[in-house]
Amino acid sequence: MLRRPRRLTLLGVVLWALRVGIVAGVVVGAWATLTSGGLSGGTWITLLAAGLSQGAIYALIALGYTLVYGVLLMINFAHGEVFMLGSFSGMFVANALLSADGFMVSYPLVGLLGVFAAAMLTSMLVALVLERVAYRPLRRAPRLVPLITAIGASLFLQYTAFGMFGSRTRRYPPVELLSGRVEIFGFSFQRIEVITIVAAVVLMALLFYFVERTRTGRAMRAVSEDKDVAALMGINVDRTIVITFAIGGLLAGAAGVLYAFLFNRVDFGMGILPGIKAFTAAVLGGIGSITGAVVGGVLIGILENVGPSLLLFGLGVPSPNQLRDVVAFSVLVLVLIFRPTGLFGRKENV
Amino acid sequence: MELRPRAAARRAIAVGGIVGAATIYLSMVGLVGAFARRPLVAGVGGDGPGVITLGLVMLAAVPFIAGMNVASRIRFGAVAGSGLLSIGSAALSGLVGGLLLGAFIIVADAIPLNQIFIAVTSALVGVLAFGQGPLIGALIVTAVGAVAGAVGGSIQMLDSRDRRAILSGIGIVMLLALLEPILDPILDRIELDDVRDFVFSAGGLSQAAAALTLALVIGLSWAWGRPAAPLRDRMRAVPAEQRRVIGFALAAIGVAALLILPQISTGFVSLVLVNVGFYLMLALGLNIVVGYAGLLDLGYVAFYAVGAYTMAILISPSSSIGGPFEAAVGPEWAFWLAIPFVMLVTALVGVLIGAPVLRLRGDYLAIVTLGFGEIARILFGSDALRNWVGGPNGVVGLPNLHIPGFGEMSGPGDYFYPVVAFAAFAAFVAWRLSNSRTGRAWNALREDESVAEATGVNTTNYKLLAFALGGTLGGLSGALFAVQLRTVFPGSFLLIVSITVLAIIILGGMGTIRGVIVGALILVGLPDALREFGQYRFLVYGAALVAMMVLRPEGLFPSRIRRAELHEDVDADSRPQPAASGQATT
Amino acid sequence: MQKYMRWSAALFVLMLVLAACAPGDTGASPDASEPAEESQPAAGEDPAAVCEADEFGCLEVAEGDPIRIGTALSITGDTSALGLDSQYGAQVAADQKSEAGGLFGREIEFIHEDAGCGDAATGQTAAQALVAEGDLLAVMGTTCSRTAVPAAPVLGQEGIILISSSNTSPTLTDPEHAEYAGEFFMRTAHNDLIQGAAMATFACEQGFTTAATIHDGSTYADNLRAVFEEEFASQCDGEIVSQQAVAVGDTEFTGVLAPIADAAPDLLYYPIFHPEGTLITQQARSFPELDGTQLAASDGLLGLQDLIDQAGEAAEGFVASGPACAGDEYDNTFRPAYDALSGEDQPLSVFHCHAYDAVNMMIAAAEEVGIEGDDGTLFIPRQAFRDAMFATSDFEGLTGTLTCDEFGDCADPAITVSRIENGAFVVIWPE
DSSP states (O other): OOOOOOOOOHHHHHHHHHHHHHHHHHHHHHHHHHHHTOSOHHHHHHHHHHHHHHHHHHHHHHHHHHHHHHHHSSOOTTHHHHHHHHHHHHHHHHHHHHHTTTHHHHSHHHHHHHHHHHHHHHHHHHHHHHIIIIIGGGTTSOTHHHHHHHHHHHHHHHHHHHHHHOSSOBOOOOOGGGOSEEEETTEEEEHHHHHHHHHHHHHHHHHHHHHHHSHHHHHHHHHHHOHHHHHHTTOOHHHHHHHHHHHHHHHHHHHHHHHHHHHOOBOTTTTHHHHHHHHHHHHHHOTTOHHHHHHHHHHHHHHHHHHIIIIITTTTOSSGGGGHHHHHHHHHHHHHHHOTTTTTOOOOOO | OBOOHHHHHHHHHHHHHHHHHHHHHHHHTTHHHHHTTSEEEOBTTBSSTTOEEHHHHHHHHHHHHHHHHHHHHOBOTTOTTHHHHHHHHHHHHHHHHHHHHHHHHHHHHHSOGGGTOTTOOHHHHHHHTTTSOHHHHHHHHHHHHHHHHHHHHHHHHSOHHHHHHHHHHHHHHHHHHHTHHHHHHHHHHTTOHHHHHHHEETTEEOHHHHHHHHHHHHHHHHHHHSTTOHHHHHHHHSOHHHHHHHHHHHHHHHHHHHHHHHHHSOHHHHHHHHHHHHHHHHHHHHIIIIIITOOOOSOTHHHHHHHHHHHHHHHOTTSTTOOHHHHHHHHHHHHHHHHHHHHHHHHHHHHHHHGGGTTOOHHHHHHHHHHHHHHHHHHHHSSTTHHHHOGGGOEEOOOOOEETTTEEOOSHHHHHHHHHHHHHHHHHHHHHHHTSHHHHHHHHHHHOHHHHHHTTOOHHHHHHHHHHHHHHHHHHHHHHHHHHHSEEOGGGOOHHHHHHHHHHHHHHOTTOHHHHHHHHIIIIIHHHHOTTOTTHHHHHHHHHHHHHHHHOTTOSSOOHHHHHHHTHHHHHHHSOOOSOOOOOOO | OHHHHHHHHHHHHHHHHHHHHOOOSSSOOOOTTSOOOOOOOOTTSOHHHHHHHSTTOEEEEOTTOOEEEEEEEOOSSTTHHHHHHHHHHHHHHHHHHHHTTOBTTBOEEEEEEEOOSSOHHHHHHHHHHHHHHOOOSOEEEOSSHHHHHHHHHHHHTTTOOEEESSOOOGGGGOTTSTTOOOTTEEESSOOHHHHHHHHHHHHHHTTOOEEEEEEOSSHHHHHHHHHHHHHHHHHHOOEEEEEEEOOTTOOOOHHHHHHHHHHOOSEEEOOOOTTHHHHHHHHHTTOGGGGGSEEEEOTTTTTOHHHHHHHGGGGTTOEEEEEOOOSHIIIIIIHHHHHHHHOSSSOSSSOHHHHHHHHHHHHHHHHHHOEEOTTSOEEEEHHHHHHHHHTOOSEEETTEEEOOOTTSBOOOOOEEEEEEETTEEEEEEOO
């Protein structure tokens, strides 16, 4: 597409003003907060730790988005519900194990593995059903159609969970192994935060290995490069897509368990906000890029936790933490306006 | 397609599996339980056993529709008795579905599933088993499934005119029964007690009325449809000019009935219609953005909020700036003076939202607008802005709408009229726009932006115009919502509103006004009127979106253009392809 | 084209004209803030005359028919525990009366509508649905104060009382305030002016000098917080060192707790609901600086088993203010019946006693003004019923001694503070 010759339009001026304003706001706010001395160093470490662990979870979910976008060029809006349903099934297994003569207490590690397995399997199944029922028939439809379908599927799954499991907020049973605090480099962190980060890193490493080293992984990369050429090369595109959804589902299921342990909360709407934030992370990092999803996730987690206090506290904005979601959404909006390809993304016609 | 019996049986069993899964799902998610409380046709002796409830109908509808589907797809060619074989396949699918549901009943009775699935209570099992024990219930269910399938299949075997007649009959009876909470009070109000007692009993249609309606509709439909039907020919023979007049007269009667409705009905019905009116205006506005210009906006609720808050701040004496308009011209004129401001502000917001996102397409545009909508929602309820918009306490104490010279509107029965008037105005604006030069520019923009740009359409301006105009209609709706409720709280402007409005235009058909009206009535009016729906309405929204996109993306009442657009690839496939490279349509 | 335009314009005008000429039997009604007229029904008097004289006419219940009471509570969603709690409490009262022979020999039947909590519009819809049901003695509701604002006028216009067991916002009974719910709104729940002040008094008596507050964006929490802050300052010169807010649905509160931890207040007051309040209680324990801070909340979290289960150890020492509802009658008569309805062994919330008292008040008032006709039809004049309800004084209920003031506040102003000790709530104040 031919680039329009640069003209000084009103729009251009406004966008420039917006850029300047945001940078100025960030700098001024941060400066004001840091010089005010209202928050101690320990506070920032706490916020950072929280941001890292949440960011790890966002990264796991974001990977699902980015993988699917890579092969299908569509946003799986219902991925948040894949995450939610995995969390629920993990909860049921955990409760069952707990009541089964305290299995969870005696063999916590095995019990946890069981919980993870259940969650990841459920999420995978849901993702596969979604692909088969809602997305595959619409492979060649105009781009808006699968998006709307995904929105509908998201709503449908949410309220299926509402109908089946009720609207009350539930929780995972407490597990000794995951509670309490640990000391690292002289700082005290919540054990569950550390475990979340470690678990996420392990899963991401597995994913890296899979995508880089195995044949199926190579097939996935090929399909995301060019679907038709990959088909010509003899790659079974349908099967590859199915596997992509499956992997995304597995990761989301794991994220569901970690999230539930971290926040002690399971309910039918739990997938909406993390879903959008994870999608923001994927876009921030560059949709289609695995590294991007990881980096994006961590960044969003940190921005969300550190941002409101850092930027708004000094400016005297009341209750800055109420606006933490605004930070996430603002990042989403700004990235899409100013740099839609994200940090690590490929240059592509948006 | 022609099939051997064994393959046909396999196909039927597969469909039966889907039937079973669907009915089990409906039970597990609680829809059957909720709808079992809604009687449709009263049984013998009032409300004893034998009441046909919505739950039962819903369950029976699954094998019925599946049976129709199976019979239409599985044919046995010119084999003798092939019709019976088709019906047999349909029955088989229903049987299998019923068997699965029966198995579920037995399992649910034995194991306490409601630790996990809260809807699977012993009460539900009782409902499913028709009040019998689990084993007998399973047998009954299997039989019912088979029968429903067979009936569905038989109906499919009839020729299309007869089929349409019977289906319309059933449909109209169902509709009448569902509308009982609206029609019953009307009959009461206009004191047609004899009619009322005859038609409605025990919360639903009486058997006699159901039978009568069924016969009437089938008869009429049949008489209309049969070839060489004298009635239809007579109608066709009427000259075009007269037909238009008759059409007008019918429309006028319809409108008059609509306008009299609040007088003869309850405040609740008026409120439902007012609510439909709000969503209708929202949908008309979003239709401009999504349907005409092809810009998927998922943050449309922001305009609703801006309109409501602007109106509230300007005219409520207890708002942050003291309601200057109300102080200036008094409560009678405050609303009307504020309206142009509301329109201006929301148009401006539309431009502000549209400007940064001009370069974005499709998915990304949708997500960004979603972000905007959420940011707006959070900001309106936040502490940071509470000095202007009231934070969690919102803005309260709005004066009522006054129609100058005619007095104050109080209660939904009164508000009905201005809401209808504004909705008609919005529809009129949308209609004129669609047929104008702007509308054609939007068409071009929607179909292919690059080409439009190349042919000289100023895409920037038209996009902004779409946001501004669409936003204005949304803001108007918000302003009306604010005065009707007389309070504005941030909790009314959630993401689900945007999605509901989207569902309305998707279901109804993007780009047509008729479709939007039908969509609003179905998706907002029906769940409001049927209190049993409750939160399940969102489940229906989601299912409707998915179903529509997969089965009929152009909606129920599409414009010809849209239908062509959305089936472009299908048509393309059926035509012989020239040697072209794989060009994907956007 | 022109024809269409002309037709549309004509239609538009026609609609406006119709609106004006509307006889308004579904709409315009006496303004709810007009002073009420006292009408005295005399026993044995001709029901027809009494009903004629009554501004809103009579509720007529034929012989053998049940007396219907509507409920407009939040029975789905996150606040469903609060709504169901009131619903069961009301049911216990109705069942008791039925066992004792019934109200004028009739059973009490409830018509339930979901009034929701977040969106005020659902309150309006529920109220309208109940009006459409017709023939209701009164309506119990709503759960969240926000939904009462549009609901009360709708019912009031028909002369139907809306009595709430859990709306605590002070604005609803403040005639100076734009949110005043009118002459037909009353409540057995306490006014938050009292509850917020009680917590402030408690804090002052404990010798606290600094406090921080967290609200969740709801009118309820925001009002409570505001009242507390004002009272804390005026009663003992207490200082508010940090004010924070969260959003319902938030799960991570480090960003909120960190600045509070830095300020290390004596008291942290978060009058919000489950699960946010529960999570804050848990997460506060991650901050060593907050070890010396008294965590305090209000009746949204009082007695909540979910809190005890979920927060576990972290909840030890947590206090919450709220209405007092205890005693022998409560333990021995009320609770077994309530537990049978709820299916749990712990109450869902703390407003069930208020609901119980509300229904009993209705029964008492109905017995006072109801007239039985010769054919067995029961007539209850509405304005008289309303006046009898508002005239309730020294009424012995589970929540204490209730006396209604002219604006509808009936609650016994006794607020207690309870602390979680060894996994159970124990009343610690006033001693």
